[in-house]
Amino acid sequence: MSKVAGLKFKMKPEKKEAPAANARKGPDIRLPHLKLWIGGKWKEAVHGRTFKTIDPATGEVITRVAEGTEEDIDLAARRARKAFDSGPWPKMKASERARILHRIAALIRENYEELASLETLDTGKPIQNSRRIDVPSSAEAFEYYAGWCDKLTGETLPAHPEFFSYTLREPLGVIGAITPWNFPLSIAAQKIAPALAAGNTVVLKPAEQTPLSALRLAEITEEAGLPAGVLNVVPGFGPVAGAALVRHPEVDAVSFTGEYLTGREIMKNAALTLKKLSFELGGKSANIIFADADMDNAARFACDGIFFNQGEVCCAGSRLFVEEKIKKNFTARLLQCAQKWRPGDPFDPATEMGALVSQEQFDKVLKYIEIGRQEGAKLLLDGRNPKMPQGKAPGTKSKGFFIGPTVFSGVLPQMRLAQEEIFGPVLSQIAFGDFEEVIRNANQTIYGLAAAVWTKDIQKAHRAARALKAGTVWINGYGNFDHAVPFGGYKMSGNTREGGIHTFDFYTQIKSVWVRL
Numbered sequence: 001m002s003k004v005a006g007l008k009f010k011m012k013p014e015k016k017e018a019p020a021a022n023a024r025k026g027p028d029i030r031l032p033h034l035k036l037w038i039g040g041k042w043k044e045a046v047h048g049r050t051f052k053t054i055d056p057a058t059g060e061v062i063t064r065v066a067e068g069t070e071e072d073i074d075l076a077a078r079r080a081r082k083a084f085d086s087g088p089w090p091k092m093k094a095s096e097r098a099r100i101l102h103r104i105a106a107l108i109r110e111n112y113e114e115l116a117s118l119e120t121l122d123t124g125k126p127i128q129n130s131r132r133i134d135v136p137s138s139a140e141a142f143e144y145y146a147g148w149c150d151k152l153t154g155e156t157l158p159a160h161p162e163f164f165s166y167t168l169r170e171p172l173g174v175i176g177a178i179t180p181w182n183f184p185l186s187i188a189a190q191k192i193a194p195a196l197a198a199g200n201t202v203v204l205k206p207a208e209q210t211p212l213s214a215l216r217l218a219e220i221t222e223e224a225g226l227p228a229g230v231l232n233v234v235p236g237f238g239p240v241a242g243a244a245l246v247r248h249p250e251v252d253a254v255s256f257t258g259e260y261l262t263g264r265e266i267m268k269n270a271a272l273t274l275k276k277l278s279f280e281l282g283g284k285s286a287n288i289i290f291a292d293a294d295m296d297n298a299a300r301f302a303c304d305g306i307f308f309n310q311g312e313v314c315c316a317g318s319r320l321f322v323e324e325k326i327k328k329n330f331t332a333r334l335l336q337c338a339q340k341w342r343p344g345d346p347f348d349p350a351t352e353m354g355a356l357v358s359q360e361q362f363d364k365v366l367k368y369i370e371i372g373r374q375e376g377a378k379l380l381l382d383g384r385n386p387k388m389p390q391g392k393a394p395g396t397k398s399k400g401f402f403i404g405p406t407v408f409s410g411v412l413p414q415m416r417l418a419q420e421e422i423f424g425p426v427l428s429q430i431a432f433g434d435f436e437e438v439i440r441n442a443n444q445t446i447y448g449l450a451a452a453v454w455t456k457d458i459q460k461a462h463r464a465a466r467a468l469k470a471g472t473v474w475i476n477g478y479g480n481f482d483h484a485v486p487f488g489g490y491k492m493s494g495n496t497r498e499g500g501i502h503t504f505d506f507y508t509q510i511k512s513v514w515v516r517l
């Protein structure tokens with residue numbers, strides 16, 4: 001029996017499925033169902049195809065997962081439509097919806113070790129991060145948005161004396177959620193929880209690199225009593241399953257987190273049905289260190305900002321602007337901190353930096369290190385071929401996708417190194433002379449996701465916060481996140497906000513009603 005918000009419910013007996021033959025030795029990881037979750041049933045893909053998911057720490061196949069294509073997406077979208085049009089979910093008492101979301105959160109917490117292991121196995125991220133960040137943040141998403149279920153209200157409007165005018169805040173219908181591989185579970189939760197809270201139904205297409213935790217989440221939602229068809233999970237490839245979801249006429253809106261180039265494709269495909277779109281795209285976030293900053297903290301967080309999650313973070317502080325007069329001193333501290341970030345076996349609890357998600361991502365990061373050298377930036381710390389702690393990461397020497405902390409200095413704001421999103425542990429240090437110069441250069445990018453400012457001067461800090469074209473500005477900190485606080489991009493980093501009430505600008509629509517008196 002579990003206790004959630006004063007409510008007791010019975011756990012269903014665990015449905016065990018034999019782990020795949022190639023499951024990684026070491027931690028005992030139960031794999032979830034590996035099929036498509038559609039209309040409350042586990043289904044083989046229509047074409048019977050499967051695809052591999054790889055362990056980034058060894059380069060070996062973990063298992064194979066059913067590969068959804070257009071036909072599977074069609075089925076999922078139609079089931080989600082049916083669940084929306086004639087199922088209980090949108091009409092359910094709001095507090096009852098909240099109770100189910102709380103149950104999902106509670107089950108995430110109960111199964112947190114298992115979810116953390118799955119996430120680490122599939123992404124290569126350190127187990128400590130999965131335990132401390134990914135899994136708790138996923139539970140928090142359901143808890144936080146459960147609180148909104150019965151607080152989404154309309155308004156009464158003083159329009160005309162002979163009419164009573166009011167608004168209803170209604171769900172959109174079927175939401176297509178397309179998620180990336182860097183925080184597979186928590187980004188899925190960040191989209192599913194508010195969508196469900198508002199009474200929508202969902203088809204989730206997880207990233208092909210990391211489908212496992214989304215499948216486990218589907219199992220959890222069933223156990224929590226989410227009605228059939230309200231959440232559907234269809235793993236598959238972006239240009240096939242993802243694109244089919246975007247084009248599908250029964251899907252009302254698409255919430256996407258990923259690269260801006262993919263966002264562009266999605267926007268083109270969505271034009272056919274004029275879908276509402278929520279984009280959280282890439283970034284090249286500026287972390288600005290003024291001469292009066294607390295240098296030790298600034299150096300520590302500069303490393304955190306770019307090496308956390310192997311740099312595979314959309315708001316990574318990849319451009320480090322350092323005021324010229326402290327450059328020498330600061331760089332020494334920075335390097336000292338950076339050297340402490342050593343890649344290791346993701347399942348070792350002491351590891352702070354794991355493997356990059358895939359061969360493709362590994363090659364991309366190596367390519368950018370080479371580009372930086374060719375552009376004339378100075379490679380102060382080279383993360384290529386990192387030394388792995390002896391005996392800690394079996395197989396990693398030959399095949400794991402490990403790159404250690406990499407620091408360039410002497411980077412110019414126009415270099416590709418400073419303009420293009422690398423999505424890896426590569427920091428570009430850019431020197432600046434004064435306030436105006438750094439703000440100008442910080443804003444000179446197509447992105448505008450986040451920025452940080454380090455200074456003890458409160459006026460300078462707030463002036464910078466206003467002047468920076470970014471959806472989030474941290475002052476004397478980096479990377480804080482909470483579901484209560486809006487997160488999203490300016491410019492080509494995005495078009496909506498996830499977090500807080502603003503989330504529902506996307507997941508709901510307003511109906512105006514005029515009543516003649």
Ligand code: ADP
Pocket residue numbers: 178179180181205206207208236237238239240241242243246257258259260262263265266
């Ligand atoms: P990355 O290149 O870093 O993997 P993407 O933006 O390509 O990042 O991937 C994020 C998500 O978008 C994944 O779930 C992926 O399958 C999906 N995706 C990729 N291409 C498309 C597309 N053309 N239409 C819809 N979804 C896509």
